[in-house]
Amino acid sequence: MSAQRRSTVDLAEEHLRRSGVRTTPARRLVLEKLSRARGPHTADEINIILRSAVPLSSLYRTLSVLSSNGVLERFHDGAGVARYELAEWLTGHHHHITCSRCGSTRDIDFSQETETTIRRFADQAGASAGFRVTGHRLDLEGLCSQCR
Amino acid sequence: MSAQRRSTVDLAEEHLRRSGVRTTPARRLVLEKLSRARGPHTADEINIILRSAVPLSSLYRTLSVLSSNGVLERFHDGAGVARYELAEWLTGHHHHITCSRCGSTRDIDFSQETETTIRRFADQAGASAGFRVTGHRLDLEGLCSQCR
DNA sequence: TTCCTTGCAAACGATTTGCATTGGA
DNA sequence: TCCAATGCAAATCGTTTGCAAGGAA
Numbered sequence: 123m124s125a126q127r128r129s130t131v132d133l134a135e136e137h138l139r140r141s142g143v144r145t146t147p148a149r150r151l152v153l154e155k156l157s158r159a160r161g162p163h164t165a166d167e168i169n170i171i172l173r174s175a176v177p178l179s180s181l182y183r184t185l186s187v188l189s190s191n192g193v194l195e196r197f198h199d200g201a202g203v204a205r206y207e208l209a210e211w212l213t214g215h216h217h218h219i220t221c222s223r224c225g226s227t228r229d230i231d232f233s234q235e236t237e238t239t240i241r242r243f244a245d246q247a248g249a250s251a252g253f254r255v256t257g258h259r260l261d262l263e264g265l266c267s268q269c270r
Numbered sequence: 271m272s273a274q275r276r277s278t279v280d281l282a283e284e285h286l287r288r289s290g291v292r293t294t295p296a297r298r299l300v301l302e303k304l305s306r307a308r309g310p311h312t313a314d315e316i317n318i319i320l321r322s323a324v325p326l327s328s329l330y331r332t333l334s335v336l337s338s339n340g341v342l343e344r345f346h347d348g349a350g351v352a353r354y355e356l357a358e359w360l361t362g363h364h365h366h367i368t369c370s371r372c373g374s375t376r377d378i379d380f381s382q383e384t385e386t387t388i389r390r391f392a393d394q395a396g397a398s399a400g401f402r403v404t405g406h407r408l409d410l411e412g413l414c415s416q417c418r
Numbered sequence: 419t420t421c422c423t424t425g426c427a428a429a430c431g432a433t434t435t436g437c438a439t440t441g442g443a
Numbered sequence: 444t445c446c447a448a449t450g451c452a453a454a455t456c457g458t459t460t461g462c463a464a465g466g467a468a
Contacts, residue, residue, distance in 0.1 A: 144442060146448065165432080180449055182433060187448090198346035202457085203432070219401050230399050236391045243384045244410050251378050252415035253367050260408045262392050267400035292422065292467060313457080328424055330458060335423095350432085351457070 130157045130212050134193045141191050148176045148184045153208075156194070161218065161227045162205035197259070199227065217259070221266035230262065278305045278360050282341045289339050296324045296332045301356075304342070309366065309375045310353035345407070347375065365407070369414035378410065 128136075131153045135145050155171050156163065163171070165181055176184065185206050188194040194206050200220065205227070207213070213229075215237065220227045232240070240258065248255035276284075279301045283293050303319050304311065311319070313329055324332065333354050336342040342354050348368065353375070355361070361377075363385065368375045380388070388408065396403035 144447065146442075148449080177450055178432095179434075179451075183435095183448080186434090198348070198350040200346070202346040202350055202352060204350060217395070219396055219399055219403070221401070222404060228399055228401075230395050232391060232395050236395075239387065240391070240408075243380060243388070244408075247365070247378050247380050247384075248367055248410050248412050251367055251376055253369070253376075253410070253412035254418055255367070255410050255412040256370060257411045258408060259411070260388075260392075260406060262396050262401070262403050263405045263407070264396050264401035264403040270402055294423065294467075296424080325425055326457095327426075327459075331423080331460095334459090 130208065134212060137193060138191060143187065143191055148180060149188065151175060152184050156206065156208055161229050162207040164203050164205050217261060219262040219264055221269050222263050223265055223269035226266055278356065282360055285341060286339055291335065291339055296328060297336065299323060300332050300336065304354065304356055309377050310355040312351050312353050365409060367410040367412055369417050370411050371413055371417035374414055
């Protein structure tokens, strides 16, 4: 077999295996769907995409396991609902932009140069508050093309 | 009377009055406490600070009124709990840094120059996604001096 | 007086958990 | 086989709401 590029899902599952976390149909299903998604999704949205193949309580447990093992990341949107997406080491560092009218959220990228600049500002500002900065989250708010 | 600098609370109340929103003890109390706070607080924290002077349900209504009238801003922390703080037009634009170990959140400022740079990046990146950017939120994560 | 606001209790919705059962390695 | 994962139902917890009583303008 020639060295083939591993899919995101494969990488994630290998990571889990190495952590001693079992691969199960539900986990694979969630990883597959999220790797295909354009942005972060709520448990409810994932449940709909999966057509309830995984009951909500199990889905939450799945999302919890995947998050605490570093394969997914969780944050809370403007309505306070948890949204999940593949971890940055699988997708690359990125940000979000949310439409303040319809609430849709999209991934967004900054140039490497911009990221470097932001990181430098962040380290600096954090240090002056006595923090060692380990990461940042820059979310934009605006009006999407449909709502504009 | 000489022109005296208006307090943040006064400014907020005048703003409310102009919007036809009544001034009540509960609203004044919440504004006073939040204007003294170092950072954003949850309803529960405010309730404790106020020693339950305002019942939780009324407190939530108060926070809701103040938020929807532009005097407070609400966001959800890492645990998904709503946190409130005075709106930016009252406190000035700023960011937050949260300790990933103890969860404490502090306000943090960037220089005007840095803000300008960030805003420029944001506008640019948003535009390329078809959005008109109206604001941004840059939250830092790190370890505070105690937890470091 | 006229609405708006409050307080209490009940309702809600997202998320979590207990427990018996099933299934992966 | 053995321990972890699942499904269901019930429990939590932050937050919201209905309704009658109280209060600001």
